[in-house]
Amino acid sequence: MLRQTPNGRRCELKREREDAVPDGAVSGGVAAIFSNREAVRPEIADSWERSLRSVDPSRGCAPTHTECATDLWNASPLRRPIDELADDLQQIAHAGFVVGVTDEWGTLLWTCGGRVMRRRAERVNFAPGARWSESAVGTNALALALHNRRPSAVFSSEHLVDTLHDWVCYSSPIRSPHGKTLGALDFSTTCKLANPLAMATVRAMAALVETRVRELQPTSVARDSAAKVALRCLSRTEVTVDDAPVQVSPRQAEILALLTLRPDGYTPAELSLALYGDRPVSMSTLKSEVSRLRRMMGGGIAAHRYMLTAPVWCDxxxxxxxxxxxxxxxxxxxxxxxxxxxxxxxxxxxxxxxxxxxxxxxxxxxxxxxxxxxxxxxxxxxxxxxxxxxxxxxxxxxxxxxxxxxxxxxxxxxx
Missing domain, CATH: 1.25.40 (Serine Threonine Protein Phosphatase 5, Tetratricopeptide repeat)
Incomplete structure (x- = not known):
């Protein structure tokens, strides 16, 4: 990070961004350009490179994704915790911030702020129903928090889109007790009002929201003894159990993917056909594979008709x-x-x-x-x-x- 005044850092960032993103184009790869330079953090350079595939830096504001943000908010597991913390969030907003909460895809569902800051925010469509994902509006703290699954801050010209260069944003992801990203909490303000304490505050408030999400869970869910499993099977194979990565065989990954995609399950004969086709494979081989997968998951697979009996998240x-x-x-x-x-x-x-x-x-x-x-x-x-x-x-x-x-x-x- 640069050791200089906020205004000096802002000017330096602007020069570096103009070198990397001339007229919205990129040459040679942004990440490579900045791999040995102090002015631009690697996660920002990486985000610029991803963003430029779908975002024009000269766009005026975030796109409106849905006119039904109220319905989405009412159905969100974050609504009750945020309602309970609304007074605290309003106090933070009155210190010169606009506060926002998104879903897991980066769609804004709730905002609060003083009249002046809300007017400024509305000019860039920082409002319920707007999409603030990286692919929609480029590099911003909300998008980075959701993409990297960790708190992020984006300062001035670190934003890809030109109209956001007067803003500084601090965001933290909000996760369920089982590790699923539910959305993100964001504090945004102008460069003149930037405050390094904002990052610690947004992290603390996101932690409070996560605590209330956990406390508001139904008792039956809280007492569920099965491990919490997530499967990423698009383009790659990655399985986590209770948020910890585990090694699975290709066959186990196939079984888990098939069971998540067909909630009513398979008979043993149907699953054998889906896995092996017409090849002569004994039923004991299939049972052995399912048993190993069941042990890894801490249960969660029925014995007679193979189907999931516990939630598995799957991309x-x-x-x-x-x-x-x-x-x-x-x-x-x-x-x-x-x-x-x-x-x-x-x-x-x-x-x-x-x-x-x-x-x-x-x-x-x-x-x-x-x-x-x-x-x-x-x-x-x-x-x-x-x-x-x-x-x-x-x-x-x-x-x-x-x-x-x-x-x-x-x-x-x-x-």
């Missing part, structure tokens, strides 16, 4: 949930790539195809160019996706050359 299921809710932006942000890409199990191959077709069709039907741009990174060979994104972008958009390049490569590879 593939989240994609389908977002698509069912009509939230295409959240779906493409969650979709990191094909389901268990190295698996040849027939049931996994079928679900992989279903997911890719569903997310692709949703992107092609969307009028939001960000959707096709983001998905085009993950399905980079798809000519139609790149063409759709290019048709939605105005010629003056800084991302147009990037999408045109992807389209050219996909055309060439078709020959």
């Amino acid at each position: 593939a299921v989240e994609v389908l949930r977002c698509l069912s809710a009509g939230d295409t932006v959240a779906a493409v942000e969650q979709y990191r790539g094909p389901l268990l890409p190295h698996s040849e199990a027939p049931g996994v191959v079928d679900w992989r195809h279903r997911l890719e077709v569903a997310i692709r069709e949703a992107a092609l039907q969307s009028n939001d160019p960000n959707v096709a741009i983001i998905l085009g990174e993950r399905i980079d060979h798809d000519f139609e996706l790149h063409e759709h994104a290019l048709n939605l972008l105005p010629p003056t958009d800084s991302r147009t050359p990037l999408v045109a390049g992807r389209l050219s490569v996909s055309r060439r590879n078709m020959v």
Whole structure:
């Protein structure tokens, strides 16, 4: 970090950002440019590079994602804890901040602040219903807190979008007792009012919210003895049990993915067919694999009809949930790539195809160019996706050359 006045640091950051992001373009990779320089933190440079794939730095404000923020807020597990802490948050806001709470995708659901700060915040659409994810509005503290799953601060020109350069933001993720990110709490103010104590305050308030979330859980959930399991199976395989990573075999990952994607479960014969196809595999082999997975999970799998009896979070299921809710932006942000890409199990191959077709069709039907741009990174060979994104972008958009390049490569590879 630079040891200089806030104004001096702001000027230095502005110069460094202009070097890295000339007219919204990037050359040679932002992260590489700053790997040995003090002015820009590595997490900011990495975020700029990710953000420039879908965000024009000259955009005026965050996009409105939903007109139903009130409904989302009423259904959020954060509403009651925030309501209980509202007086404390209002006091913080009156010190020159605007306070915001998002869901896990970065959609603002609740804000508070004094009249002057709220007016300033509304100019950049820091208001309920606006999307503040990295792919929607570029580098900001809310987006970094959600992406990196840790408290983050973004100062002035560290923001990618030009209209946010007068702001300083401090954010902390809010997690459930089982480690799932529920959203983020943010304190934002102007550069003149920046206060280093704000980071400690936002962390403390987020911890209080997490405590109330835990205390408000139904007794039956609190007493559940099964381990809390999460499966990430899009593009990679990662399993955590009680927030700790565990090693699983490819076959165990396949079984867990199939069970999460089909809540009503499988008969032993159905699961064997989904895993092995027509290959002659004994039923004892299947039972042994399921038993090992059950032990790893601390239970949670029924014995006669194989189905989950305890919640398992799964990124593939989240994609389908977002698509069912009509939230295409959240779906493409969650979709990191094909389901268990190295698996040849027939049931996994079928679900992989279903997911890719569903997310692709949703992107092609969307009028939001960000959707096709983001998905085009993950399905980079798809000519139609790149063409759709290019048709939605105005010629003056800084991302147009990037999408045109992807389209050219996909055309060439078709020959």
